[in-house]
Amino acid sequence: MEEETKLAPKLELIRASQIDPKTVEWLWYPFIPYGKVTLVQGDPGDGKSTFMLTLAALLTRGAPLPFTEPKTPPEPLHVIYQTTEDDADDTIVPRFMKANGDRDRLIFINEKDMPISFDDVRIEEAIRTTGARLLILDPLSSYIGDCQINAANEVRPRFNHLIRIAKETNAAIVVVNHLNKMFGIKAIYRTPGSIDIVGAVRSALLIGRNKENEDERVMVQQKSNLAPTGNAIVFSVGEDGISFIRESELTADELLASFSEKSGRPDTKTQEAMEFIRDMLSDGEEHEASECEARLREAGISMSTAKKAKRMLGVVSSKPHYSWYWRLPEDED
Template sequence: MSAPDSTVTTLAEVTAERVAWLWLNRLPRGKVVVFDGDPATGKSTLTLDLGARVSAGKDWPDGAPGGDPAGVLLLSAEDGLADTIVPRLTAAGADLARVHALTEVVVFDEDGAPRQVPPSLPRDLAVIERVVTEKNIKLVVVDVLMAYLSGKVDSHRDQDVRGVLHQLAAMAERTGATVVLVRHLNKASGSNALYRGGGSIGIVGAARAAYLVARDPEDADRRIFAVTKSNLTAEPPSLAYRLVDDPTNGCARVQWEDGPVDHTAATLLRDAADDETRTERDEAVDWLTGYLKANGGQAPRKDVMKAAAAERFSERTLKRAAARAGVVSERYGYPAVATWSLPVGPPSTQYVQGGPTGGRGPTGVDPGIYPDPPAQSAQLGQPSGSGPTEPTADQDGHARGQLRLVEDTSPDCGHPASVMTTTGKCALCIAAKHAAPARL
């Protein structure tokens, strides 16, 4: 026996219906859809292009036929109506008589005095539904979602956002309008686009379709519109567009490319993460080698870490940079002090070309990071161009003492004397014996 006031539906009494589409296989009618992307990727311009198509009944970018002209409702928190939104809509060929913006609603203070404030969710859903019904709205755009969530709603709390999205989805179903929620990406890493949108995972969980707007990693001026979630049909292919200048209206407009593209949301995010990691790592390598050179080729590890933190390099990034730069980690003295040092000179040709890393020596060292050998020779007391000196041997059997000429090799291990550290040890042997990158 069901509880009082509960609703139980026997499915045999439900008549099956086909999904209705605003944009075939991409924007379902009466559902919530999410658009995610970084700032400056053209999300807002994209939504206005789509809104213009709805208002004028124009075909969709992939050639799917447009429907009858219908109303569009905008909740835009970041762009001005007169100087940004209207010019963009005009450039996109919109019927401005069918496009509406909800900018303020009336609320009452405790003393009953009315005042106008920006709309908020879920507080003003009834107002939104009334406008949708009265204006024959078929597309609602909330840009950006986080700007319209009530202060009582924690956007990172799953229970809070699901409560709001449940009400919003119910409104969409009652009216048949497609609701597009625009979000910025968060700072997390990874290629799973479902976890990259701002706020709780419950936001994209409540959506029936979701898309990523991102730059093409091979062409910074090209944008990709890629599906991240499609619950109601097979995933449609990604599309590409560019933002081109419209001098007549003094704004940018969307220019779609013909046909689908091979990029997916996962590859776009992975390539973006790789580019970001690569750039940060390269910057860290340049900084680290410069820092060590400025300190005579060697510095206490704790000093390097402190200086790197001041430059906002994470310890993990710095360790990776050190491994790439061939930095050697050693401990000496009493009490023992951990130091990082660069090999004195570039590996000889036989190691640069013959190393297992392909084009690098056995430690994977980039020859371009080393100080000039003559300067280092002078620093260690060996005049540039002077002959070799007889080395002594330490307990590890590595040659020690003054630096030999670049073409000389250690009599102990056969490695070029140019890869001796400033403490007189062979950097290649240390790396091979102790797995230097793992010890950093």
């Protein structure tokens, strides 16, 4: 009994009044916060690694990130990039150079003698030694370490190591992950293993192919704990690297649903919604999205049906100023 008392942790209480509130800092608002862990997911071959390397290249040369308007020019940053999927000499560095990154600011932790894992002390040491503001671990399965990925009680302690490092160094940590093969379910359940993987991070991004244009990819925010969900970003991957094209209203569930929908004639409700939208936009002009949605609701058309009809019609969404607008594609005008 006396021995148990000695081993028991000492109770320490902290009042909220003793805590100094602070605002969240952002590497890329609202997608990647500083001092937190972010998850980037997608199917193999959909451009996750190339996307992250392109962001790294922009950061190392002090260029603005896509669709941002910084008040002052960004300072060039150091980035640590760890991957087990591609070699640095024939894939990672050539891709990084193609994106015009500063090679002196892209850093690798040597894993030749011992692989890195989430609880490796070298991660924090490397961040502090280099002053890196971004650490990328690609993929999760190679770096999470020895644990049952389906067990929340094993996954969360592993992530807690990264969460602590991110908080104490105020660096952004991004973990890249593959999706599972369970099509036709909500996006949050496409994460392999425990749902706690998504639960542990503060932001989760999803990258997939644009069903309407196979040459395009879409990055959508699957989860956002610290800010309103950001607009989706459409980009292309080509021989010359990544080109960022436009913002979009697409959601994570819509992006994944576009690949699991059964082919064939739309159901009656969707057909009626398609006819209503086609008639509403028949003048070929841009119409404010909020007004269109209000008219659809007045007509008794649900937003889920409207989104499906809108997608099947190929309605073009744009945001020239502060509001979203809809119009029919040119071949529908």
